[in-house]
Amino acid sequence: xxxxxxxxxxxxxxxxxxxxxxxxxxxxxxxxxxxxxxxxxxxxxxxxxxxxxxxxxxxxxxxxxxxxxxxxxxxxxxxxxxxxxxxxxxxxxxxxxxxxxxxxxxxxxxxxxxxxxxxxxxxxxxxxxxxxxxxxxxxxxxxxxxxxxxxxxxxxxxxxxxxxxxxxxxxxxxxxxxxxxxxxxxxxxxxxxxxxxxxxxxxxxxxxxxxxxxxxxxxxxxxxxxxxxxxxxxxxxxxxxxxxxxxxxxxxxxxxxxxxxxxxxxx
Amino acid sequence: xxxxxxxxxxxxxxxxxxxxxxxxxxxxxxxxxxxxxxxxxxxxxxxxxxxxxxxxxxxxxxxxxxxxxxxxxxxxxxxxxxxxxxxxxxxxxxxxxxxxxxxxxxxxxxxxxxxxxxxxxxxxxxxxxxxxxxxxxxxxxxxxxxxxxxxxxxxxxxxxxxxxxxxxxxxxxxxxxxxxxxxxxxxxxxxxxxxxxxxxxxxxxxxxxxxxxxxxxxxxxxxxxxxxxxxxxxxxxxxxxxxxxxxxxxxxxxxxxxxxxxxxxxxxxxxxxxxxxxxxxxxxxxxxxxxxxxxxxxxxxxx
Numbered sequence: 001x002x003x004x005x006x007x008x009x010x011x012x013x014x015x016x017x018x019x020x021x022x023x024x025x026x027x028x029x030x031x032x033x034x035x036x037x038x039x040x041x042x043x044x045x046x047x048x049x050x051x052x053x054x055x056x057x058x059x060x061x062x063x064x065x066x067x068x069x070x071x072x073x074x075x076x077x078x079x080x081x082x083x084x085x086x087x088x089x090x091x092x093x094x095x096x097x098x099x100x101x102x103x104x105x106x107x108x109x110x111x112x113x114x115x116x117x118x119x120x121x122x123x124x125x126x127x128x129x130x131x132x133x134x135x136x137x138x139x140x141x142x143x144x145x146x147x148x149x150x151x152x153x154x155x156x157x158x159x160x161x162x163x164x165x166x167x168x169x170x171x172x173x174x175x176x177x178x179x180x181x182x183x184x185x186x187x188x189x190x191x192x193x194x195x196x197x198x199x200x201x202x203x204x205x206x207x208x209x210x211x212x213x214x215x216x217x218x219x220x221x222x223x224x225x226x227x228x229x230x231x232x233x234x235x236x237x238x239x240x241x242x243x244x245x246x247x248x249x250x251x252x253x254x255x256x257x258x259x260x261x262x263x264x265x266x267x
Numbered sequence: 268x269x270x271x272x273x274x275x276x277x278x279x280x281x282x283x284x285x286x287x288x289x290x291x292x293x294x295x296x297x298x299x300x301x302x303x304x305x306x307x308x309x310x311x312x313x314x315x316x317x318x319x320x321x322x323x324x325x326x327x328x329x330x331x332x333x334x335x336x337x338x339x340x341x342x343x344x345x346x347x348x349x350x351x352x353x354x355x356x357x358x359x360x361x362x363x364x365x366x367x368x369x370x371x372x373x374x375x376x377x378x379x380x381x382x383x384x385x386x387x388x389x390x391x392x393x394x395x396x397x398x399x400x401x402x403x404x405x406x407x408x409x410x411x412x413x414x415x416x417x418x419x420x421x422x423x424x425x426x427x428x429x430x431x432x433x434x435x436x437x438x439x440x441x442x443x444x445x446x447x448x449x450x451x452x453x454x455x456x457x458x459x460x461x462x463x464x465x466x467x468x469x470x471x472x473x474x475x476x477x478x479x480x481x482x483x484x485x486x487x488x489x490x491x492x493x494x495x496x497x498x499x500x501x502x503x504x505x506x507x508x509x510x511x512x513x514x515x516x517x518x519x520x521x522x523x524x525x526x527x528x529x530x531x532x533x534x535x536x537x538x539x540x541x542x543x544x545x546x547x548x549x550x551x552x553x554x555x556x557x558x559x560x561x562x563x564x565x566x567x568x569x570x
Contacts, residue, residue, distance in 0.1 A: 003372055006373075013360060082356055082357065084352045085355055089370060089374070
């Protein structure tokens with residue numbers, strides 16, 4: 001097995017053996033089990049609410065995991081001096097950083113799929129109790145789930161980048177929360193400043209906002225919940241754009257993380 | 268080729284209020300093949316900085332370091348030695364066997380070899396019974412022994428150990444000393460730092476003393492011990508009156524007399540004793556030990 005694969009394995013073991021994560025995962029599973037019961041409170045849109053709750057629950061879990069795992073990754077290894085043991089072995093820092101991300105990404109993908117599979121019978125039960133006029137497009141649900149997984153991977157990459165330069169928990173944790181909030185709102189802000197309502201705004205301010213928009217992650221690009229809930233068609237181009245954008249953005253963040261960590265003095 | 272070649276390395280750190288703290292100044296040192304070289308020094312002397320530079324954790328400000336011909340910090344150099352960090356810390360969710368698997372994979376060992384070598388080093392360091400238990404339940408001494416095990420796993424020719432006896436009980440210390448001598452017997456080279464002069468005396472061929480970031484002494488341990496001989500304690504059975512008159516007795520129980528003979532007077536004493544047919548039972552050197560040698564250097568540099 002290659003060095004990269006073994007490092008991924010070690011990081012995955014570290015993630016999977018963390019009891020805090022077990023507790024969070026348990027809480028989310030319990031929440032998902034309550035989806036049919038909670039959905040029944042909505043008399044008209046039980047199916048829609050069940051889909052929305054299931055996807056939101058999974059999305060929230062993935063978000064929490066991405067922030068916790070990404071932000072506690074590298075700085076904690078440095079603080080606990082694991083890097084002294086590992087990075088004096090013939091392993092490159094690039095391999096180390098990429099394996100950290102790969103392990104988190106595999107975990108997010110695995111748990112996302114697992115929770116997605118768990119929610120199929122729950123949504124089916126809720127939908128069967130009060131049949132809706134709209135069909136359940138399972139393909140749309142898969143796309144929405146994949147969008148959430150991709151979004152969580154992007155947030156994990158950002159948290160990892162912040163973790164690679166940080167010496168404590170605060171910057172990567174709060175930094176990634178702030179970036180998540182900004183990334184969630186960036187599309188709306190962009191649409192606002194490019195709309196007709198901002199003629200009074202100084203052109204320089206608009207340029208700055210547009211520049212920041214380009215730098216910040218656009219998390220709206222991964223949001224397919226509406227299409228999943230209301231069985232709306234999803235153009236292939238939109239999916240392709242999300243995949244391309246997500247891949248490029250994550251790749252750029254990882255390159256930055258590798259470059260910064262390679263320059264970091266750990267002694 | 269010398270396993271370690273350090274040439275004029277200097278290193279400074281940023282201190283408070285922008286001051287520079289000089290950790291190492293123009294340090295030059297060579298470690299010969301097959302020798303055990305111990306680095307002694309007080310706290311803050313620069314021992315750990317030297318080891319961090321050797322293992323590629325930090326770069327020197329100036330100077331060069333070669334590990335078996337490769338630049339320190341390069342992948343080639345890091346493949347060439349087994350490193351034990353000071354107070355090692357490993358992923359505590361892993362078991363020793365899992366950690367050794369990571370180490371073996373890093374050194375591109377085959378799975379079969381990792382398994383057999385893991386068995387070997389775990390047995391050597393007396394960790395077999397705990398080999399499948401997570402490290403988070405390990406004592407400091409057990410973690411230290413795992414640190415040694417992972418340094419031995421790929422059987423390199425060079426070992427760089429930072430305070431290898433730290434945290435070990437007397438049994439563990441004896442185990443490690445025996446291990447070092449066994450490695451030396453197999454032609455391996457060991458470079459290690461320590462505070463404990465007795466450890467150097469027990470296992471080292473040479474000792475380097477670093478004080479204030481500078482190399483203050485680099486000596487053969489046996490020479491230091493030989494040079495440190497101040498005189499001899501001699502036990503003699505019923506000495507003649509002439510001998511007793513010339514050399515002061517430190518103890519006399521009526522049968523066996525113990526005399527102190529200075530280093531300079533020893534030839535004369537032996538001549539006189541052989542002419543008088545004296546019954547010498549024991550001649551034991553009284554010497555300044557390595558600790559005294561080390562303390563002299565430190566105090567000289569603090570003046």
